[in-house]
Amino acid sequence: MSEQMFPMVAKQALVRRRGKVLVGPVDLTLKGQGTTIVIGPNGAGKTTLLKMLHGIVRMNGGALDWACPREEAQKRQAFVFQAPIMMRRSVVDNIAYPLQLIGVRRKEARARAAVWAERINLGDALGRQATLLSGGERQKLALARALIRAPDVLFLDEPCASLDGRATREIEEILQQAAAEGTRLIMSTHNMGQAQRLADEVILVLQGRIHEFTPAKAFFAGPKTPQGHAFLRGDIVE
Amino acid sequence: MADLLDGMVRAFWLVVTLDSDLVEITLRSLRVTLTALAIAALIALPLAALLSVRRFRLRRTTIAVLNALMGLPPVVVGLIVYVFLSRSGPFGVFGLLFTPTAMIIAQVIIIVPLVASIAHQSLRELWSDYHDLLISMNASQVQRVKALLWDGRRALLTAALAGFGRAIGEVGAIMVVGGNIDHATRVLTTAIALETGKGDFSMALGLGFVLIAMAIAVNLAIHWLGHTESEGRW
Amino acid sequence: MKNVFFGAVASLVLTGAALADDMKLAVTTSFHNSGLAEILLPEIKADLDLDVQLLVVGTGQAIRLGEAGDVDAILVHSKKAEEKFLAGGNGTHRREIMYNDFVFIGPKTDVAAVHAATSAASALQLIAEASAPFVSRGDDSGTHKKELSLWQAAELDPAGFGSWYRAVGAGMGAALNTASGMDAYIMADRASWLNFGNKGDLALLFAGDPVLFNQYAYLPVNPEKHAHAKNDLAMKLEAWLTSDKAKELINAYKINGETLFVFNATQ
Secondary structure (H helix, E strand, O other): OOOOOOOEEEEEEEEEEOOEEEEEEEEEEEOOOOEEEEEOOOOOOHHHHHHHHHOOOOOOEEEEEOOOOHHHHHHOEEEEOOOOOOOOOEHHHHHHHHHHHOOOOHHHHHHHHHHHHHHOOOHHHOOOEHHHOOHHHHHHHHHHHHHOOOOOEEEEEOOOOOOOHHHHHHHHHHHHHHHHOOOEEEEEOOOHHHHHHHOOEEEEEEOOEEEEEEEHHHHHHOOOOHHHHHHHHOOOOO | OHHHHHHHHHHHHHHHOOOHHHHHHHHHHHHHHHHHHHHHHHHHHHHHHHHHHOOOOOHHHHHHHHHHHOOOOHHHHHHHHHHHHOOOOOOHHHOOOOOHHHHHHHHHHHHHHHHHHHHHHHHHHHHHHHHHHHHHOOOOHHHHHHHHHHHOHHHHHHHHHHHHHHHHOOOHHHHHHHOOOOOOOOOHHHHHHHHHHOOOHHHHHHHHHHHHHHHHHHHHHHHHHOOOOOOOOO | OHHHHHHHHHHHHHHHHOOOEEEEEEEEHHHHHHOHHHHHHHHHHHHHOEEEEEEEEOHHHHHHHHHHOOOOEEEEOOHHHHHHHHHOOOEOOOEEEEEEEEEEEEEOOOOOOHHHOOOHHHHHHHHHHHOOOEEEOOOOOHHHHHHHHHHHHOOOOHHHOOOOEEEOOOOHHHHHHHHHHHOOEEEEEHHHHHHOOOOOOEEEEEOOOHHHEEEEEEEEEOOOOOOOOOHHHHHHHHHHHOOHHHHHHHHHOEEOOEEOOEEOOOO
16 A cells, blocks of 8 residues: 555645735644535635645745655645636546556546546547536536546535536535545535535635634534634625 | 739649649649648647747747747748858758758748747647646646647647648748759749749749649648548537 | 569669769859750750759859859850859859840830930930930849940949839849839840740830840869869760750741851850
């Protein structure tokens, strides 16, 4: 079995752009179990935080370390973006792409991708151009593409933001299945119902800083801070 | 006006009777330009992809220089190549002057900046789309270039066809380095220049119409081969 | 079966051995426009099994190509430039082959009354006095140099001319096109004029002054300066160009019933 990735430790991690601090300083330790949901108002820095943890946004200060070497850690994560990025190729070729990157032969990669396509109900659209899919279909495809290499950690940035109820449910089912199979989910969302359904622990982000980091049950029963309360109530919080 | 109609009639007869001189120079035109295009594409397309994905200090300068080189008059390129290939020049020993090879070399130099510039424009856009995804997936530099080149192939085709258009109609450079030698380095454009100089406008126009028709045919063929208009393709 | 096979191989080998020699000859646009090359080249091929590849350029460029060693011989018509070429050690010698003549072309309306001139010099003086549009080659070619020497002989300096004097910097055909388009006067070699396809309102107005004769000379490139120059083939061609057969072909060459060249090589 490969090395443990967790705990992930961020110390005084900071992201600054054009003189403005977007995230940080952030101190955070993530353990290897469960699903972490990141919530907070628009512009709080949730997206930047996730991208920073995933390593695709450059830090301007502080440190971020996984329990295993960086290269190792990079290969075992995946990210689903808020606006799904579709490659200009067919559905099956999109899902198969991560496998081809690690040297899996085309035929086998496509076969495995086809299985995943079936799982997300796109089994009869294998040859369709991915750019022609609907919003919900795209996000499902992005999810399948992210999960096909069975990553240890999956980051998701408001994956259901522009989806209808049915698509949201399909995505949540796949996520719950992945979580059950041991994938660590770190996901941001605006949907409090979704947060309650999926979270094991909650991170509340305000103005780029982590305001609360609590087990989910405790948070939804009663947040520790007034801003947490206000946020749950639905008040405008900055 | 009479010249135009005359020209069309001449073009028609030349083609219908498969005039042997016409066939010879047309095939040579195609051979020179298509070879130059293939070589130029091999240089320009990966270059364009690399410029899109790699950050390096001179990137903006390189792009600016490439764009500027597009405006280089072909005859100037021809003269520079001539100086290099001339017997009294550094590469004279190879005896390449006044051969189709010299013409190919000149045309490659002329169309690489054009193909690279156009390809770079669209690959840059594609890259800004793919950027987060490919970096997240840990794709190597080579893998990123491959993904851009393959997924962006329609736009690359446009760039290549632009290069083809520039090269097939080019006359200044290949006149200087090829010499327009009958049965050796004469092509459609240099033949047109010759006939114009002789005052035989209807012949020149006739050859011109053949050139246009051939260029259209090549474009259509490439589009057909690439299924650019089929349903569901972007 | 074996015989067929060997026969095929033999013929291939023999064909290879019989591949024609080839050499590069730089000639002027004036010479090429005359159409004489189309008569001579096939005969040369038949008699000498020699492919003469013609590079049709202006005199200036022909001389440059000879100096650079990019051709094996040149055929031009500008004695001063030829002598300079030889003085620089670029050629082995010059051999006169034939001459044709220059003529004055102009609009049929002939505002300068050139047709009535008594000499080339006076024709040019008439044009200058009338400030009639005049197209000059302006490209340092043999024709251009001839034109300049004629102005000099008429005691006129083109540098001081007004805008009626148009130096186009182009070959004979292109310059004739321009003259036709502008209804201007122009000095051309007779052959180019006769073969020119876009005469418009132009006509031949003056000819015959001996000063208008135009001597063509053949200069092989010096093999001592350029070792790769095919001097043996160049000499072979020279021998043919000064032979009786060439004499016959050149003197008999006509356009619209008019002879163009007079063979005058010393044999």
